[in-house]
Every structure is written in structure tokens, then in C-alpha cells.
Amino acid sequence: MLIRKLAKQSEIAANYVKVVGEEAIPSPCYIDSHEDGNLPWDEKGYKGRCNAMFQNGVGFDNGNGLWSGKQGFAIGGEERLSRLNGYLSELAAAAYVCRVGVQRVHIIDGTLGGSLLLELFTRDGVGTMVASDVYEGTRSARAADLPGIRRVIQPLEESGALIRRTNEELLKQLDSFMVVERDGSIIACAALIPFFDNNCGEVASIAVSPECRGQGQGDKLLGMLLCAYCSFKRI
Structure with missing residues (x-):
């Protein structure tokens, strides 16, 4: 039963991220210095945008600083806000799969050597974790x-x-x-x-x-x- 449950969770996450990728919706990063928190976007796309890759509950961003250092905040409205802005962010994707059964999603810097091992085998890790339980x-x-x-x-x-x-x-x-x-x-x-x-x-x-x-x-x-x-x- 446990194997089936984990397989189902991975399938849900994979299907959602596949849809996001097929829609080719722009996903601008968040920066503290910008007035509205989003990088500018034009019809050709912004070269600094973050494109995350999710695999079995672990996401890799391109190291452009998608996540802030804030801990323990709720992201219930992130997906709706992202849709209103015309894109689905990696954070919204993580929130979605957590709501439909995935317990935790880890988003880590793919440009950092050994980041996956550090995230999985240290208590605090090196990335951002979105969780449906109390961490x-x-x-x-x-x-x-x-x-x-x-x-x-x-x-x-x-x-x-x-x-x-x-x-x-x-x-x-x-x-x-x-x-x-x-x-x-x-x-x-x-x-x-x-x-x-x-x-x-x-x-x-x-x-x-x-x-x-x-x-x-x-x-x-x-x-x-x-x-x-x-x-x-x-x-």
C-alpha cells in the first residue's frame, strides 16, 4: 500500500509539472529590490527567469535566487496569485502537489555542487521546503x-x-x-x-x-x- 501511495504522489506531481511545461507559461523570479516583486517580462522572454525541474518531490532551480530566507510562512494564495499574473510559479506547483497528497516538496539550487545530498542528509538542508505537515x-x-x-x-x-x-x-x-x-x-x-x-x-x-x-x-x-x-x- 505504501509503494502504491508513493507512486500515486509522484504521478500527481509529474502530471502537474508536465502541464506547466507544455503551457510554456513564463515564470519570473522574485526579487526584493523590485517594486512589485517580479522581474519584467516581454514577448521574447526574460533571460533571468527561473525554470525549475521537479523529480519525485525534489525541484531544482537555476540558482537565480527564487526563494527568500523567510521561514514558516503560509502560501495558500500563491497559486491563485500566480494565475492572475499570467504564470504558474514553481512555488505554486509545489503548493498544488502538497494539497493533493504529496507531504513535502524540496526546491534546491541546481547550480550548487552536492545540493541534493545536503538537502536530503542534513537536518536543515540547503533549499526551500514546501510541506503539508508541521516541520x-x-x-x-x-x-x-x-x-x-x-x-x-x-x-x-x-x-x-x-x-x-x-x-x-x-x-x-x-x-x-x-x-x-x-x-x-x-x-x-x-x-x-x-x-x-x-x-x-x-x-x-x-x-x-x-x-x-x-x-x-x-x-x-x-x-x-x-x-x-x-x-x-x-x-
Whole structure:
């Protein structure tokens, strides 16, 4: 059944991209400096346009900078907007196949050596992923997150930056934890231990995986905790 499902998904993606290619609809790139976000187009075509090639859920663009660095944004209206502008962009094609059953589409720079391997075998990859599921999100911790939380905070406990906590202590305080989950793995965590009698709380065990630092994950968690306990007089 799984093989049939994957085959059907590949067939849907292939048929859609085939139609796009046969229509020969121009696909201008997006650039930040242009007023309306699209490159100019004339009857002869613009030499800098992006033409993507999709194969089994992986798309290759020509390295002209189709995608921005923004993460986690919805693209539900992209296909309709593209049609109104007279073209079907690669992003619209990716959105379409995700809506009809393909779980994820990866669009990578075909001019970058080893880009396919980097996209498939590293956590963050090097391209743009369009997904129908939640790739990254922040939520309250669950009991199943305990090993992931332990993995994130252990290096900081060993260095003395965090107070050591046993698994029993972590489990007891789990309701106070929030985590950032990326592709099924815990990459950051933080807790706010409330002291309701004194109307205050203590921020504890704030940690981010080394490979994910510098991306604002810690600040995001801290902001959410402070917002959740904004009624406290002192934290």
C-alpha cells in the first residue's frame, strides 16, 4: 500500500509539472529590490527567469535566487496569485502537489555542487521546503519529550551553565516546559517554574541545540513563557 501511495504522489506531481511545461507559461523570479516583486517580462522572454525541474518531490532551480530566507510562512494564495499574473510559479506547483497528497516538496539550487545530498542528509538542508505537515513548531512539553530535553540541556549542565536536574525532577516539572520541535526532534527547551504563593516564577533550563543556535529559538521560547505568565509580579 505504501509503494502504491508513493507512486500515486509522484504521478500527481509529474502530471502537474508536465502541464506547466507544455503551457510554456513564463515564470519570473522574485526579487526584493523590485517594486512589485517580479522581474519584467516581454514577448521574447526574460533571460533571468527561473525554470525549475521537479523529480519525485525534489525541484531544482537555476540558482537565480527564487526563494527568500523567510521561514514558516503560509502560501495558500500563491497559486491563485500566480494565475492572475499570467504564470504558474514553481512555488505554486509545489503548493498544488502538497494539497493533493504529496507531504513535502524540496526546491534546491541546481547550480550548487552536492545540493541534493545536503538537502536530503542534513537536518536543515540547503533549499526551500514546501510541506503539508508541521516541520517546526513550539508547544508544551510531553512525557515523550524527556529524552530530547535531556539531550539539549546535558551539555550545558556539564559545563556548569545550568543546574543539574535528574530525570525525576524534569518529569515532575514537565508541565512548566515548552519545546521547539523541528522535523520530529527537540532542538530547544525552556521552563518557567511558577511560585503561585509569591506570584512569581523562575526561568529554568533554557537551552538550544548547538547546531541551531543563533536562530532566535531561545528568545522565542523566553518571550512565549513571559507572555504566558505575564500576570506574575516578578520573574
